[in-house]
Structure formats: C-alpha cells, structure tokens
Amino acid sequence: MSGRTGPLSDVRVLDLTQALAGPYCTMLLADLGADVIKVEPPTGDMSRSMGPHPADRDGCDYGGYFASVNRNKRSIVLDLKTDAGRETLFKLVKTADAIVENAKTGVMDRAGVGYERLREINPALIYAAIRGFGDPRTGASPYSDWPAFDIVAQSMGGLVAVTGPNGSGGFKAGPGVGDIYPGTLAALGVVSAIHAARRTGQGQFLDVAMYDAILALCEMIVYNYASGIVREPTGNGTAVLCPFDIFPTRDGAVAIAAPGENHWKILCEAIGRPELVTDDRTRNVNRRVANAELVRGILTEWTTAHSTREIVDAIGGKVPVGPVNTAKDIFEDPHPKARGMLVEVEQPGNNPPLVIAGCPIKLTGTPSGIYARAPRLGEHTDQVLADAGITIARKEQS
Numbered sequence: 001m002s003g004r005t006g007p008l009s010d011v012r013v014l015d016l017t018q019a020l021a022g023p024y025c026t027m028l029l030a031d032l033g034a035d036v037i038k039v040e041p042p043t044g045d046m047s048r049s050m051g052p053h054p055a056d057r058d059g060c061d062y063g064g065y066f067a068s069v070n071r072n073k074r075s076i077v078l079d080l081k082t083d084a085g086r087e088t089l090f091k092l093v094k095t096a097d098a099i100v101e102n103a104k105t106g107v108m109d110r111a112g113v114g115y116e117r118l119r120e121i122n123p124a125l126i127y128a129a130i131r132g133f134g135d136p137r138t139g140a141s142p143y144s145d146w147p148a149f150d151i152v153a154q155s156m157g158g159l160v161a162v163t164g165p166n167g168s169g170g171f172k173a174g175p176g177v178g179d180i181y182p183g184t185l186a187a188l189g190v191v192s193a194i195h196a197a198r199r200t201g202q203g204q205f206l207d208v209a210m211y212d213a214i215l216a217l218c219e220m221i222v223y224n225y226a227s228g229i230v231r232e233p234t235g236n237g238t239a240v241l242c243p244f245d246i247f248p249t250r251d252g253a254v255a256i257a258a259p260g261e262n263h264w265k266i267l268c269e270a271i272g273r274p275e276l277v278t279d280d281r282t283r284n285v286n287r288r289v290a291n292a293e294l295v296r297g298i299l300t301e302w303t304t305a306h307s308t309r310e311i312v313d314a315i316g317g318k319v320p321v322g323p324v325n326t327a328k329d330i331f332e333d334p335h336p337k338a339r340g341m342l343v344e345v346e347q348p349g350n351n352p353p354l355v356i357a358g359c360p361i362k363l364t365g366t367p368s369g370i371y372a373r374a375p376r377l378g379e380h381t382d383q384v385l386a387d388a389g390i391t392i393a394r395k396e397q398s
Helices: 021-031 064-069 083-093 115-121 150-156 177-200 210-217 219-226 261-270 285-290 292-303 308-315 327-332 334-338 381-387
Strands: 012-016 035-040 073-077 098-101 126-131 204-209 244-248 253-257 321-323 342-345 354-357
Touching (some): 012 021, 021 035, 021 064, 021 098, 021 126, 083 115, 150 210, 177 204, 204 210, 244 292, 253 292, 253 308, 261 308, 285 292, 308 321
Parallel strands (some): 012 035, 012 098, 126 204
Antiparallel strands (some): 253 321
16 A cells, blocks of 8 residues: 555644544545544443454454445544643644534533634634534524534434335435445535635534435425425436336345336347337326336346346346446456455454455545554554644644
C-alpha cells in the first residue's frame, strides 16, 4: 500500500465520529487522500468491539466493522471531558480544514467544543454534523433530541415502506443505507464547503440529517404522492417498467431489465418467443406494464428451466442482465478484482490480512486508494501532536 495520492491530499480532517454514518463519511475523505485524524475518547469508538474479530485479540483491538470504515486514518486519544483534552483539540483545530462529528444534538456544545467555540479558534473551519434529525442551526426538527439508528432513518425516510413483497408492511434494506447514504452526502458537503472556504476564507456549519438523506434517496415517492400516487412495496419489480425484475433460475436468481423495445426484441428471440414483439399485450413497454404478470410468468418459465450461468451466457452483453451474487460469488467474479474493489489489508498483531471493500471513486490523475490499515486506539497520538507542533506529555491529554 502506497501513501496518500488522492485529490484531497492537502486536506486535514478531525474525525470525532463513532459507529457507521460519521466514520463512513471520513473514510471516503481519507480514501480520497485527506489526512483524517480520528479523535477517540479513552474508551475508543464504540464499534471497535464489534466483530468479526481476528484470532489475536490482544494484538488487534478492533474487528472487521471498524477495520472496514476506519482505514487510512490516524488515531489519537483525547478526553474532551477534561480541560487538557479540550485544549489539545483546540490546538489541532488550528491546523484543520474540517471537523466531523455525529453526536446527538447539543452534546458537543455542552462539552465546550461546539461549532461556535471552534469557529473562534479557526474562522475558516468547516464543521460537519451528521444527526438523526438534523441540527437546529439548519432547521429545528420536532425530533431534534431523538436518538436514531439506521433502521429508524430507513423507516421514517420512506425506504422501508416501498421495499419488500407486494402487500407487505415494508422491509429494511440489507446494508446500513440509513447510515451510509447520509455519510456519503456529508462527505460531499465537506468537500464543497472546503472549496468555498478556500475561496472566501470563511468556514461554515453544515449538517446532514439521516431522515433527510433517506427521504432524498426516496425522491420518487415524493413527486408521486404530490401527483396523487402512493407508492407501495413492489417486490422485485417496479410499477413503471417491465420486464425489470429478479427472476428465479434453476440454481439461484438473476436480474433482467428489458423495458426498451430493442432489448425486448433481443430477449424475446433469446427465449424462443419472437411473436411477443408484435403481440398486442407485450408490443411496447406500456402494454407490458399493463400485463406485467403475463410477462413475468413467461420469463419465469424460461429462467427456471436454466441455470444462472446459462442465462447470463445467453443474453449477457445484449440485454441488461446480472446474477444475484452472494459474497462468495463476488469474490469469484473477475470484475471486483479488476476494479480494485476487494483490497487485502494487513492487520496488527499475529493476524492474517483482511479483505475489505475498496473505494469506488476512481481517478486517473490523483488516484484514491487504501494505503493504511485501521489504527489501534491512540496509535498515532504522539505522531499527530508532533505534526501539529504540540509538545504535551501524554498524561496531560486525558
């Protein structure tokens, strides 16, 4: 693994986040080259204790969860409940472009390290917050003081209500979308605000509410409802395109999307039903949507008679198609390896390397990448302080 080569190599971020939403935000910034300093309390980020754990627990104080979203970061321990800890943070703030936190509303203010205090120290500082329901500085929500997790954001933002089988009460998405998408938007906000600060010399406060982010992700339900249409779970299909579904195969499942007339024609020929191209029930996408059950039935009859591999071989590259991959399938697929999406990272202690998901943002001139494993708690405290020109005995930091 090489050093920081991404387009943000001249950016320094103080990361006061825990769990997933905040660390995912700063992970993206670090993958893009930013010097991300993870400021942890003496007990560490809560996610350090979450598995899966390596065999040598003494040599590695974190599991796969922490390893994945805290790569490329340096860890420093500061107890912000103490005067010494806060004073050290204030000195670090002078050297930073941005600070990111995802505490509940008011927590950082009560600790004496909120936006207004840090702005006094560094007027160009970008202060980014990720909260369940936002911060009163950008819009006071009646739920501002409520705690929130991924599943709450998915539910309140509308995602659950449109996910799952027809007629169900809704299903949550498998990944932590309620954390990861807000974190992604926050990373974009941080980069945008730094750009503005370097032009004007003035920093600013920004926040992303998890509820807001999922609502934005589900933008389709908004304009539909405003038009008098209530979107409900549609299973593995969609109410406006056909075919656009997950179909069972002899040994698994496959996605097929052929709403366009050219793809539909190719698909009909591939399954041995060319007459469907001119059949009044299926001759265009509107007729196929109106007769979706017929279309799905015909395609299911074909897919269940073949293996997933046979189907992909028959129409791959001609019609949008893809197997429903498990993690095992992904590890065996040449695409993720070719694209650098499965990255082997060393682990501390007497532990073998761990494979984690790579950075999907690919740049040719200033490449992103994973150049360092996640840090042990406080691993870089002395180094970070020295870089910032701070000479304080370790015992005074906490």
